[in-house]
Amino acid sequence: MKSRRYFVIDPGFEDFDSHHSVVGDALIRDAERLKKEILVLASNKLELSLKRYEDKIVPFFSTPCYTNNLKPLPADRENALAENFMEELRKLFQVYNIAERDILLIHTGFSHLYLGLAQFVASIGKQASPKLIVCGMFDPGSRNIKSAEDILRFSWFVKNKLSLSYLKQSAFPENTVFATSCKEYKVGYRALVDSPVDVHPAINYQPSTDQNVSKNERKRLLLFVGSVKKDKGLDFILQNIAFLLSEFNGIDFVFHWNTNSPGIRDFTDVEVELTELSNRFNNLDLVSGTLEKEEYERLFNSVQGVVASYAPSSYKHKTSGVFWDVLRRDNCSLLCSNDTWLARESLALGESAYFFDYEDIASMIRAIKEWESHAQSGVNNDSSYKKMICKPFSEWVFSQF
Known part of the structure; x- marks a missing residue:
């Protein structure tokens, strides 16, 4: 009898500067260690690197994951993408002779991908369907409309309800695992599928490394990190960074500027300005x-605080990989905007984070002063929820079925 194979369905994996790369690398690395057979099917836009697991990552899908600036698609466009994805899955099954003993994992997706998967599974029948691990990474939406901002979330709820409930009906329940990334989302996804929903570990998990915490008496604060996006409060930080540097001359600020991030096109002169500031301020x-994985880990290990000045309009119901990177470090605290998922999740986990009002410099200064005055970060390692979130995602995946 042939061994079970794992197929990671990841149309959003378009480059190596995203969580898709982190997840893929971890799954491949741990599959090799556990002697499991795995293949990551990425976007056909992905340019393979010799540094990566070239034989385990295949550029395959033309159907995009990210569309319409993360807003719901018109019905005709949604259906067209779903149909295209269904046909690509059909081709995938033919090429690799995928059978019912195998496992399909989709860890990042939107309703058009779930719909295409549901249509394909329905077309081949339950008996021929492989086992499915379906993770809801994004906000499931809301079935309640209490204000104007809920209209968009209600639209997402309806689209997700149609696609995921169809998927549930198309496969055997014992062969399908539904999961999501936090307790807050779990409530919404249970309403979508009317079935048990697990909370899985953070998908950007990295194995523990020697933290090499700086013995310098001066605290280090990571002011910006990761992909360049306006909704991360970047304009506000750039407008106020010189003031913060002069106001807190006893703190060493760290600023990560990812020159390979697509969003950098909106900030063409920033690298020159930041270089001038680094020459002006010590x-x-x-x-x-x-940053390579090891460099990224060393960066987080070198700081005692991380600022996430994220816009509530985008992050009120949106998770953050930076949040989880901070969470698994005992010597590091989060400083984040109020009225965001990051703030609520910090409270839910009992973490001693520091909050400020978005784009309010006086409020941010108060939060930094409070963080500066505390000797250590306030961690809550007794939380069973935190322990589960901080486990390896790949360990959870390979423990299913």
């Missing part, structure tokens, strides 16, 4: 370019 450490 408490600014500028880190440029894409």
Whole structure:
């Protein structure tokens, strides 16, 4: 009898500067260690690197994951993408002779991908369907409309309800695992599928490394990190960074500027400005370019605080990989905007985070002063929820079925 194979369905994996790469690398690495057979099917836009697991990552899908600036698609466009994805799955099954003993994992997706998967599974029948691990990474939406901002979330709820309930009906329940990334989302996804929904570990998990915490008496605060996006409060930080550097001359600020991030096109002169500031102030450490995994880990290990000045309009119901990177470090605290998922999740986990009002410099200063005055980060390692979130995602995946 042939061994079970794992197929990671990841049309959003378009480059190596995203969580898709982190998840893929971890799954491949741990599959090799556990002697499991795995293949990551990525976007056909992905350009393979010799540094990566070239034989385990296949550029395959033309159907996009990210569309319409994360807003719901018109019905005709949604259906067209779903149909295209269904046909690509059909081709995938033919090429690799995927059978009912195999496992399909989709860890990042939107309703058009779930719909295409549901249509394909329905077309081949339950008996021929492989086992499915379906993770809802994004906000499931809301079935309640209490204000104007809920209209968009209600639209997402309806689209997700149609696609995921169809998927549930198309496969055997014992062969399908539905999961999501936090307790807050779990409530919404249970309403969508009317079935048990697990909370899985953070998908951007990295194995523990020697933290090499700086013995310097000066605290280090990571002011910006990751992909370049306006809704991460970048304009506000850039407008106020010189003031913060002069106001807190006893703190060493660190600024990561990813020159390979697509969003950098909206900030063409920033690297020059940041370089000038790093020459002018001795408490600014500028880190440029894409960071390899080890470099990224060392960066987080070197700081005692991370600022997430994220816009509530985008992050009120949106998770954050930076949040989870901070969470698994005992020596690091989060400083984040009020009225965001990050703030609520910090409270739910009992973490001693520091909150400020979005784009309010006085409020941010108060939060930084409070963080500066505390000797250590307030961690809650007794939380069973936190322990589960901080486990390896790949360990959870390979323990299913």
